[in-house]
Amino acid sequence: MATTSALVEGSAPSAVAERSPLDMPVGSAAHTPSQAVVFDRVSLAFDDLVVFRDLSFEVPEGAMTILLGASGTGKSLLLKLVLGLLRPDAGRIFVHGQRVDDMSERNLLRLRADIGMLFQENALFDSLTVEENVGYRLREESELPEGQIRARVAEVLGFIGLGEFSDRIPSALSGGQRRRVAIARAIAANPSLLLFDDPTTGLDPIIATTVDDEIVKLRDLRHATSIVVTHQIRDAFYVATHRALRANGRIRVVPGEAKAAVQVEFMVLYEGRIHFRGTAEQLRATQDGYLRRFLFRTLPPW
Numbered sequence: 001m002a003t004t005s006a007l008v009e010g011s012a013p014s015a016v017a018e019r020s021p022l023d024m025p026v027g028s029a030a031h032t033p034s035q036a037v038v039f040d041r042v043s044l045a046f047d048d049l050v051v052f053r054d055l056s057f058e059v060p061e062g063a064m065t066i067l068l069g070a071s072g073t074g075k076s077l078l079l080k081l082v083l084g085l086l087r088p089d090a091g092r093i094f095v096h097g098q099r100v101d102d103m104s105e106r107n108l109l110r111l112r113a114d115i116g117m118l119f120q121e122n123a124l125f126d127s128l129t130v131e132e133n134v135g136y137r138l139r140e141e142s143e144l145p146e147g148q149i150r151a152r153v154a155e156v157l158g159f160i161g162l163g164e165f166s167d168r169i170p171s172a173l174s175g176g177q178r179r180r181v182a183i184a185r186a187i188a189a190n191p192s193l194l195l196f197d198d199p200t201t202g203l204d205p206i207i208a209t210t211v212d213d214e215i216v217k218l219r220d221l222r223h224a225t226s227i228v229v230t231h232q233i234r235d236a237f238y239v240a241t242h243r244a245l246r247a248n249g250r251i252r253v254v255p256g257e258a259k260a261a262v263q264v265e266f267m268v269l270y271e272g273r274i275h276f277r278g279t280a281e282q283l284r285a286t287q288d289g290y291l292r293r294f295l296f297r298t299l300p301p302w
Contacts, residue, residue, distance in 0.1 A: 035094070036061045036193055036225040037082060042091030042101075044077065051077055053272040055091070061192075062223045062263070066236045069269035070294065075229040076120075078269075079195045082227070083115065084108040095193065113141065116186035116194045116224075120201055124170040124178060124185075130157070131166040134184045142189070156184045160214050176207035183214050187224070194218060194226040200235045212238050213253040219263075220244040221251065233295060240264040240280040268294070 037059040044051040051074040059065045067075050080086040081093055084100045093101045095111060103111065124133050135153040138144055144152070157163045160180045170178050179199065186194060196215065200208035212235050218224045221244050230236050243256035266283050268276040268291060276283060276291055286292065 034061050035059070036063075036096060037227065038092075038094040039081075040092040040094070042081065042088045042093060044074070044081070044086070044088050050272050052088070055273065057267060057274060057277065059225060059227060061225055064219050064226045064228065064239075064264045066240060066264060066266050067227060067229045067269065068233065068236060068266060068294075071231070073269040074272070075269060076197050079117070079197055079227065079229060082193075082195060083112060083117065113189065114191050114193060116189070116191040118179075118182055118186050118194070118196045118199055120198045124181060126170055128169070129166065130162065130168050130170070130173070130181050133170065133181060134188050137185065138188055152188060153184075156188050159217070160184050174207065175203055176210045179203065179211050180214055183211070183218075187218065187222075192225060194224050196226065196228045196230075198230055198232070199228065200230065200232050205234070208232065208235055209238065212242075213244075215239055216242050216253050217244040217251060221246060236266070237280055237284075240266070 035058045039055050039057050042052055042055045057065075067078065069075050077086060081088060082095060082100070084103060088101055091101070092099055096114070098107075098111060100108065100111060125136065128136065131150075131153055134156060135149050138149045138152065139146075142149075154163065154166070157166055160183060162177060162180055162184065165173065165177065165181075170181065173181065183199070199215065200211050203211065215226070215228065216239055219226060219239075228236070228239065241256060242253050244251060244253050264280065266276065266278060266280060267274055268283075270290060276286065276288070283291070283295070
């Protein structure tokens with residue numbers, strides 16, 4: 001089956017609403033600073049296994065891209081390319097205007113300081129408390145005084161609703177709580193780009209929703225740019241169709257209007273290319289045979 005690049009129905013890819021640039025400094029512009037991530041005709045293969053063929057897309061500052069695809073389509077590898085952990089065989093990759101595919105390891109380390117990564121495994125330190133886990137990167141990689149680190153950790157834990165758990169160790173937490181601690185650790189250094197690799201994998205639907213809510217809050221209240229890789233299509237649609245609101249000192253996550261989801265873009269990978277690119281509403285309405293079979297595996301007919 002031949003793949004379809006861009007939007008399968010043949011229309012132009014939907015625009016993603018841009019948000020105000022974050023306070024973090026942006027690198028020298030090989031591409032416009034409004035683009036947080038740019039893939040320009042990127043190809044990657046392992047021997048005869050072709051992962052990507054001339055892959056091109058952009059993620060605007062403050063926007064969210066949700067990356068879907070069957071197992072083995074290279075979703076997690078794409079995040080590694082963004083981080084510079086892998087080098088493409090061809091093409092160029094820019095993060096905040098800086099080209100990363102030919103960047104030195106020293107410069108990559110500096111660039112990664114502005115990227116928060118949530119891996120499939122939480123990778124929390126079992127011997128450290130929640131507070132120590134969340135503040136670990138700040139203590140190891142920054143020169144902030146201890147008082148400022150403690151204040152920042154308290155702020156982040158309060159944001160994700162785990163302030164009262166700061167003295168506990170990870171083994172005393174539920175799976176969803178551990179995943180939220182991992183999110184707190186990823187955002188503690190206030191990165192402007194967040195990468196989520198299957199953030200709800202292994203969690204039951206109710207617990208997964210608490211993690212989804214944190215991702216929505218980061219997008220809507222902190223305006224973080226994010227790429228969310230997931231196998232969980234229900235969670236993907238939840239994140240795309242809900243909004244975080246702050247009122248009277250409280251934060252609520254509520255269903256949002258479809259037109260408000262313009263800042264969230266779906267991309268579906270298939271056979272090394274972008275098979276679909278568009279909004280949640282466009283993905284639900286697609287008549288493409290492959291996409292409907294892919295979606296119906298986990299979603300009821302609509």
